[in-house]
Amino acid sequence: MSGTSGTITALQAALAAEQAASYAYGVLGAHLTGQRFAAASADCVAHERARDRLSGMITVRGGQPRPAAAAYQLPIAVHTSAAARSLAVTLERQVAAAYLGLVAVEDPVLRTFAATNMRDCAVRGARWSGRAQAFPGLSRPR
Amino acid sequence: MAQPSRRLVLTAAAAGSLTIAGCKGITALGPVPKLGHDVVTLEHAINAEELMVARYRSAVTALAAEIGPGAASVKGKSARAKAEVEGILTEHEAHLERLKARLVLPRRLATARPRPSPAPPPLPSGRHAILAELTAAETTASDRLIRWLTDAPPALAQLMASIAASEAAHVVLLGHPGGHR
Numbered sequence: 245m246s247g248t249s250g251t252i253t254a255l256q257a258a259l260a261a262e263q264a265a266s267y268a269y270g271v272l273g274a275h276l277t278g279q280r281f282a283a284a285s286a287d288c289v290a291h292e293r294a295r296d297r298l299s300g301m302i303t304v305r306g307g308q309p310r311p312a313a314a315a316y317q318l319p320i321a322v323h324t325s326a327a328a329r330s331l332a333v334t335l336e337r338q339v340a341a342a343y344l345g346l347v348a349v350e351d352p353v354l355r356t357f358a359a360t361n362m363r364d365c366a367v368r369g370a371r372w373s374g375r376a377q378a379f380p381g382l383s384r385p386r
Numbered sequence: 387m388a389q390p391s392r393r394l395v396l397t398a399a400a401a402g403s404l405t406i407a408g409c410k411g412i413t414a415l416g417p418v419p420k421l422g423h424d425v426v427t428l429e430h431a432i433n434a435e436e437l438m439v440a441r442y443r444s445a446v447t448a449l450a451a452e453i454g455p456g457a458a459s460v461k462g463k464s465a466r467a468k469a470e471v472e473g474i475l476t477e478h479e480a481h482l483e484r485l486k487a488r489l490v491l492p493r494r495l496a497t498a499r500p501r502p503s504p505a506p507p508p509l510p511s512g513r514h515a516i517l518a519e520l521t522a523a524e525t526t527a528s529d530r531l532i533r534w535l536t537d538a539p540p541a542l543a544q545l546m547a548s549i550a551a552s553e554a555a556h557v558v559l560l561g562h563p564g565g566h567r
Contacts, residue, residue: 280567329567340551347547348540359532359547366551367558374566376555378477379484379548 251354252307254345255298258358261342262295263312265335271318272328280325284332287368291339294361301354329372336369340381421491427538428489431546434527435482437504441523442475444509445516452513463563467513470563471520474556481549488542521560528553 269288276284299309319338320331343365346358366380421429449468453461509516531550535543 283567344544344547347535347544352536355536355543355547356532359535359543359550362547363528363532363551363554366555370555370558370566372567374559374562374564376474376477376552376559378480378552379545380551380555382544382548 248305251346251349251351252302252305254349254358255302255305255307255354256310258339258342258346258361259295259298259302259309261339262291262298264316265291265339266295267312267316268318268331268335272322272331275322275325275328277325280329283371284328287332290364290368294364297357301357332372333369336365336372337377337380340365340369341383344381423537424539424542425489425491427534428485428542430534431531431549432482432485432489433504434530435478435485435549437507438523438527439475439478439482440504441507441509441520442471442478444507445471445520446475448509448511448516449513464513466564467517470559471517474520474559477552477556481552484545485549488545517560517563521557524553524556524560528557 266288269284269291273281273284273288295312302309318331319334320327322328322331340362343358343362347355347362349355349358362381366377369380370376446468449464449471452464453468510519528550531546531553535546535550538546
């Protein structure tokens, strides 16, 4: 992807995913206790920080960060601790995929930021699921 | 006189076909051109992944040896570690396959630059030491891929970022074989 407009599109895609994850972690954290609640809180803060950095990156490039929605349709209905953990795994996988476009921009600083965030998502996903993926973020062979 | 090897015969046949076609042989084509930076980056990634696969295969063998006679609790932990390491090995083999699929070299270049298979590095003995060694290798490999991807072509950068993420997730599994939050 090249040019400012392509870069801002990639930043907006990552921002949208981080906004959704920040919201969803708030929901799923309510169904967890003890160490799991603490882990969810820490992961929520990580997504909020990434969200804020992405907003700043869009602004300095002359773009307008798209605002977060008031609420999001969650991919999993959360009524139990197990469902909350399952949602955390799904979120991390979705956010990792949302950074792929940003890994492909020309700016090496943005590439590194995106790859580092993809990695953080994979690590959090592995902590929640006890499993890794061979190709986090990539849904099909490339 | 010894029988010529199959490779020699093939080389001779190739030289003959060049002569028949009126060519002056491979030297007439000039020096083998240098590889592009993209290809060098990809080759580095492939070499690193080959080394990782070799390291994991050694680890599986070493952990299997630990599951011999011994206390049941030790055997259970070694069995869990071996199962985890085998699962991660499968993912590294997939990484290697996906990276190699991207490497398309003209035959002349590939022939001019044969790549030796990496020798498995020696592993320490004992389950804890083996897992620590693999953890360090994964961390190093993940960091290195993120450094390399900054000037790779976009699609290769995405693949490298994904593999770097996978390797970092392996560190979590190696720290807690068979466990999660």
